[in-house]
Each structure stands twice: as structure tokens, then as C-alpha cells.
Amino acid sequence: MIIVLHKGLSDIEIEKVCSDVEQAGYQPKIIRGVEEVVLACVGDEQSHSSLEALTWLPEVERVLPVQKKYKLVSRDFKPEDSTFLVHHTPFGGKNFSTIAGPCSIESLDQCRKTAEMLKNCGINTFRGGAFKPRTSPYAFQGLAEEGLKILAKIKEEFDMGIVTEVLGVEHIDATAEVADMIQIGARNCQNYHLLEKVAKAGTPVLLKRGLATTIDEWLLAAEYIIYHGTNEVMLCERGIRTYETATRFTLDVAAIAVALRESHLPIIVDPSHPAGHVNYVQPLARAGIAAGAHGMIVETHPCPSKAVSDAAQQIAVDKFSGFYDDLRPWIDLRKML
Ligand code: PEP
Numbered sequence: 001m002i003i004v005l006h007k008g009l010s011d012i013e014i015e016k017v018c019s020d021v022e023q024a025g026y027q028p029k030i031i032r033g034v035e036e037v038v039l040a041c042v043g044d045e046q047s048h049s050s051l052e053a054l055t056w057l058p059e060v061e062r063v064l065p066v067q068k069k070y071k072l073v074s075r076d077f078k079p080e081d082s083t084f085l086v087h088h089t090p091f092g093g094k095n096f097s098t099i100a101g102p103c104s105i106e107s108l109d110q111c112r113k114t115a116e117m118l119k120n121c122g123i124n125t126f127r128g129g130a131f132k133p134r135t136s137p138y139a140f141q142g143l144a145e146e147g148l149k150i151l152a153k154i155k156e157e158f159d160m161g162i163v164t165e166v167l168g169v170e171h172i173d174a175t176a177e178v179a180d181m182i183q184i185g186a187r188n189c190q191n192y193h194l195l196e197k198v199a200k201a202g203t204p205v206l207l208k209r210g211l212a213t214t215i216d217e218w219l220l221a222a223e224y225i226i227y228h229g230t231n232e233v234m235l236c237e238r239g240i241r242t243y244e245t246a247t248r249f250t251l252d253v254a255a256i257a258v259a260l261r262e263s264h265l266p267i268i269v270d271p272s273h274p275a276g277h278v279n280y281v282q283p284l285a286r287a288g289i290a291a292g293a294h295g296m297i298v299e300t301h302p303c304p305s306k307a308v309s310d311a312a313q314q315i316a317v318d319k320f321s322g323f324y325d326d327l328r329p330w331i332d333l334r335k336m337l
């Protein structure tokens with residue numbers, strides 16, 4: 001950590017701050033500039049208490065951390081890409097893998113029609129929410145346990161991996177029985193209690209970036225999951241809230257590039273939720289793939305005009321293979337990165 005001292009301090013005052021730094025377990029090194037004196041404090045910022053509290057000393061102007069707060073998710077800790085299987089499908093590294101399915105689980109018939117089409121496209125990982133985080137309490141909240149039963153049937157009939165969201169700790173056990181990967185939605189990215197409990201279930205976790213979380217905060221949320229017991233964590237950039245209203249969220253393409261550089265974890269793009277409208281899903285998918293995503297998660301529905309949630313952004317099942325075929329050259333290029 002770096003401590004910037006106020007100008008014009010006496011040597012005695014500087015020594016006083018140094019002794020506080022030593023007491024906190026760090027070695028202070030005094031650096032005297034032309035006008036300013038700063039203390040470079042050497043010590044492990046991850047295992048020692050932060051020096052941030054020294055901001056309160058009258059001699060101190062600012063305290064600046066120099067180390068990143070995350071460790072287990074970082075490439076400094078593990079330089080090579082992490083890869084893992086979701087059911088039989090590999091994610092991460094040189095793979096590009098697609099997860100697709102409806103926003104909400106509505107019926108067995110809806111899911112069967114979707115799964116059949118996806119299998120024909122060579123996609124083996126099915127998504128769909130049984131527990132839905134809805135902005136309004138009056139909106140459809142999901143079929144809950146009934147939805148999990150439908151997902152279990154799809155898994156059995158089509159031999160597909162299942163990705164589905166949990167909203168609360170009370171549903172983790174039932175969800176883990178059917179899910180091959182548990183989704184933590186954007187609104188729960190910083191629900192640390194939920195992250196801890198999901199990590200203990202041992203199922204791989206898909207961690208969506210929060211609507212207003214910085215990349216650092218998102219990586220620290222992933223750090224929680226690994227710290228509490230699950231190494232198999234996949235990041236998902238799904239757009240952030242900005243002042244723009246033409247799309248539902250703003251896909252932060254740069255976040256994919258940053259996460260790839262900072263972390264060994266697989267990262268996928270969700271082009272559906274930032275698009276908010278089917279017209280923009282294809283270009284956003286291309287952008288995410290070109291930025292280096294290891295895969296994507298995309299919403300599709302047999303009859304989007306009847307969908308109970310996110311209707312405008314879901315690709316019609318009979319249009320999906322065209323959408324996917326158009327992306328293949330981009331996916332092939334990504335695999336060569
Ligand atoms: C979803 O995947 O349907 C969903 C609710 O996503 P997000 O948490 O990214 O909004």
C-alpha cells in the first residue's frame with residue numbers, strides 16, 4: 001500500500017506514521033519527493049488488515065492499495081486457462097460452447113420443442129429459469145419446483161446439460177439435483193451469502209455480472225465462490241446499466257477482454273439481455289465472440305410472441321439455426337485466438 005502524507009510534516013510526525021504502519025504488520029519505506037513524502041508499505045495486503053484506516057491520521061492525505069484484492073481467480077495465481085465440463089460439454093480454453101433455451105420454463109412442450117431444435121444444431125446445454133427474478137412482483141415469477149421437474153425431464157430425454165438460476169439459498173439443494181451448472185443472476189452477483197452457499201453445493205456456477213458491478217467487484221464475487229469451495233466458475237458478461245436506453249443494457253465488450261486477461265476462468269457472452277430486442281442479438285453475439293468469449297448463452301422460444309418473460313429478445317426456435325449458422329465463421333475465428 002502507498003500512503004501519501006500531507007506536505008510540511010516534521011520528521012517526528014513522519015516517524016509516528018511509520019510506527020503505526022509497523023504495528024499493522026507492514027514495513028514502511030520512506031520516499032522523499034521534491035514536495036511530497038510517501039510511504040511505500042511492504043506486506044501482504046491479502047493476509048494483513050488493510051492500512052485504509054490510517055486515512056484517519058491527521059498526517060495522512062491518502063492511502064492507495066497497489067495489489068489486486070482477488071487472488072484465486074487471477075492469472076497470477078493460475079496462468080493457464082481453466083476448463084471444465086458441464087454435463088459432457090467442455091467450457092473454457094480453446095473451446096467455444098453455446099448454452100441456449102427459453103428465458104422462463106413455461107411448459108414441457110415448450111422445452112421439448114426448444115431442446116429438439118438445439119440438439120439438431122449440435123448444442124448440448126439447455127438454459128431456462130424455474131425461479132425468475134422479476135422487476136415487478138406482479139410479473140410471472142417462474143414455475144419454481146414444477147419448472148425443475150420439467151428441466152429434469154429434458155435432461156433425461158435429450159441428454160443435455162442444464163443451466164438454471166437460483167434466487168435463494170432455500171432452493172439450492174433442489175436446483176443442484178437437476179442443474180449441471182447453477183446460474184447466479186445479475187441481481188444476485190453481490191449477494192455474498194448466496195454465493196457462499198452455492199459454492200458449498202459443489203455444482204459448477206455461472207456468475208453473471210451485476211447491472212452495476214465493476215469488473216473488480218465481479219471478479220471478487222467469483223473469488224467468493226472459489227474461496228468457499230467450487231473451482232468451476234464461469235463468468236458471464238450480460239450488459240451493464242448506462243444512460244443509454246436504445247438497448248436494454250450496454251454490452252461491455254471490453255469487460256470480456258479484461259476478464260480474459262485478468263482471470264483464468266472461462267467467460268461467456270449473453271447477447272440477449274443487453275439487446276432487449278431480437279434485432280440486436282446477432283450483432284452483440286458477434287461482438288462478444290470477437291472480443292474473445294469462450295461461449296455464449298442465448299434465449300430462444302418456440303413462440304416468442306407468447307413468451308411470459310423477455311418476449312422481445314428471444315429468437316424464435318424456427319429462426320435459431322439460421323442465427324447460429326451465421327455465427328459459425330466468427331466462432332471458428334475465435335477458436336484460433
Ligand atoms: C436470465 O438469464 O433470464 C436472467 C434473468 O438474466 P440476468 O440475471 O442476466 O438478468
Ligand code: MN
Pocket residue numbers: 103104299309310
Ligand atoms: Mn431472460
